[in-house]
Amino acid sequence: MSKFGKKQNEASPQINTSSLPDIIFILLFFFMMVVVMRTEEIQLEIKVPQATELQKLKKKHLVSYVYIGVPKAKLRAKWGNAPRIQLNDVFKSFTEIGPWVENERKKLPEKLRPYMTVSLRVDRDIKMGIVTDVKLELRKANALKINYSATKRSKFGE
Amino acid sequence: MAKGKSRPSRDVNGGSLADIAFLMLLFFLMTTTMDIDKGLNVKLPPLDPDAIIEVDVEQRNVWSIAIDSRDRMLVEDKLMRIEALREATKEFLANPFQRLDLAISPEDAVVSLKNDRGTSYDFYVQVQNELKAAYNELRDDESLKRYGKKYGELVIEQKRIIKDIYPIRISEAEPEDLGGE
Numbered sequence: 292m293s294k295f296g297k298k299q300n301e302a303s304p305q306i307n308t309s310s311l312p313d314i315i316f317i318l319l320f321f322f323m324m325v326v327v328m329r330t331e332e333i334q335l336e337i338k339v340p341q342a343t344e345l346q347k348l349k350k351k352h353l354v355s356y357v358y359i360g361v362p363k364a365k366l367r368a369k370w371g372n373a374p375r376i377q378l379n380d381v382f383k384s385f386t387e388i389g390p391w392v393e394n395e396r397k398k399l400p401e402k403l404r405p406y407m408t409v410s411l412r413v414d415r416d417i418k419m420g421i422v423t424d425v426k427l428e429l430r431k432a433n434a435l436k437i438n439y440s441a442t443k444r445s446k447f448g449e
Numbered sequence: 450m451a452k453g454k455s456r457p458s459r460d461v462n463g464g465s466l467a468d469i470a471f472l473m474l475l476f477f478l479m480t481t482t483m484d485i486d487k488g489l490n491v492k493l494p495p496l497d498p499d500a501i502i503e504v505d506v507e508q509r510n511v512w513s514i515a516i517d518s519r520d521r522m523l524v525e526d527k528l529m530r531i532e533a534l535r536e537a538t539k540e541f542l543a544n545p546f547q548r549l550d551l552a553i554s555p556e557d558a559v560v561s562l563k564n565d566r567g568t569s570y571d572f573y574v575q576v577q578n579e580l581k582a583a584y585n586e587l588r589d590d591e592s593l594k595r596y597g598k599k600y601g602e603l604v605i606e607q608k609r610i611i612k613d614i615y616p617i618r619i620s621e622a623e624p625e626d627l628g629g630e
Contacts, residue, residue, distance in 0.1 A: 308464075308467070309463065311467040312463065312466035312467045312469075312470050315467055315470035315471055315474055316470050318474055319470055319473055319474045319477065322474065322477050322478065322481075323477060339488075340570065340571045340574040340575070342488075342489055342574055342575070342577075342578040343578060343582060344489060344578050344581040344582045344585055345487040345488060345489065346487065346488070346489070346490050347486070347487050348486040348487065348488065351486070354486065408490075410486060410488060411488075413570050414570070415569070415570055415571035415574075416569060416570070416571065417569070417570045418518075418566065418567050418568065418569060418570065419564050419565065419566055419567070419568040419569070419570055419573050419624060420566030420567065420624070422570055422573070423564075423566065423623075423624050426493060427496075429493060430493050430494070430495065430496040431496055433495065433496075434493075435492055435493040435494075435495060436490070436492060436493075437490075437491050437492075437493055438486075438488040438489065438490050438491070439488050439489045439491060439574050439577065440486065440487070440488040441487065441488050441489060441574060441578075442487065443487065
C-alpha cells in the first residue's frame with residue numbers, strides 16, 4: 292500500500308482525492324442501512340395524529356402496518372371517497388385482516404412471534420367506527436400488541 | 450476491491466468514481482423516506498372468553514370517560530375539556546387528599562373509556578395520549594421520590610416496582626353508534 296501511496300505523491304502535488312469514492316461509498320452504505328426501504332406504495336391519504344407520549348418502534352422487522360384512510364385524489368374515481376384499509380400493497384376488507392395477521396406472523400421466527408406488533412397508521416380525520424372494527428379483527432386474530440402511529444407534538448394547539 | 454479503487458491507475462480513470470457514488474447516494478436520499486416510526490403503544494384485551502377475568506370494581510375506582518360523535522368528552526358524567534383531562538386523571542389515580550369519590554389506590558383504579566363510532570380518530574388518540582401522560586407523570590414522580598431518577602432511567606427491577614404501583618388499566622367498552630358516521 293505504502294508503495295502505491297508514494298507513487299501517487301510523486302505524480303501529483305495536489306490534494307489526494309483517491310479516497311473520496313470510499314468516503315462517499317461509506318456514506319452511501321450508511322444511508323442504505325439506516326433508511327427503511329418501504330416497498331409498499333401507500334395509496335391512501337394519511338396524516339397521522341400528533342401526540343406527546345410517543346414510544347419508538349424499535350424492532351422494525353416485528354412490525355406490520357395497517358393503513359386506514361381515504362384513497363388519494365387520483366385514485367378516488369376508482370375507489371370512491373369512503374375510508375379504506377390497506378394491508379401491504381392492496382386494499383382489503385375486514386375479513387381479510389385475520390389471514391393477513393397469520394401470514395405476517397408466519398414470516399417471523401417462532402421465538403419472536405409473541406412480540407409481533409401491528410402499527411395502525413390511521414388518518415386523523417377518520418371516524419372511530421372503522422378503527423374499532425379493525426381492532427376487533429386484530430383481537431380475533433390474537434394480535435394484541437398494537438401501536439397508534441403518531442408524530443411528535445410539544446403542546447396543545449400547535 | 451478496496452485496493453483496486455484506491456490505486457491511481459494510468460489506464461483507468463478513477464476520478465469519476467466519486468461522482469458515480471455521489472449519484473447513487475443522492476438516488477437513495479431521494480427515493481427513501483427517513484421516517485422514524487413512533488406512536489402510542491397499546492395492548493388490546495384478548496377476545497378469548499376464557500382469558501377475561503371478571504373483576505368486581507367498586508364504583509369509586511372507575512374513572513369513566515365517554516366521548517360522543519362530536520368529540521365532546523364526559524368524564525364521570527361531567528363535560529370536560531381535553532386540556533384538563535391529564536390533571537384530573539392524575540388526581541383520580543393518586544388521590545392525594547383521600548377523597549371518597551376517587552380511587553382508593555392507584556392499583557385498584559380502572560379507566561373506562563367509551564367512544565362513539567363517530568368519534569374522530571384524532572380526538573381518540575388525544576384522549577389515549579393524555580391518559581398515558583397522566584400515568585407516565587405519576588410514574589416519574591414516584592420514581593424520583595424513591596430512586597431520584599426518572600422512570601425511563603430505572604433498571605428493570607425498579608421499573609417493575611413502579612409499574613406495580615401504577616399499573617395502566619384502561620378498559621375500552623364496545624363503542625356505541627348514536628351519532629352516525
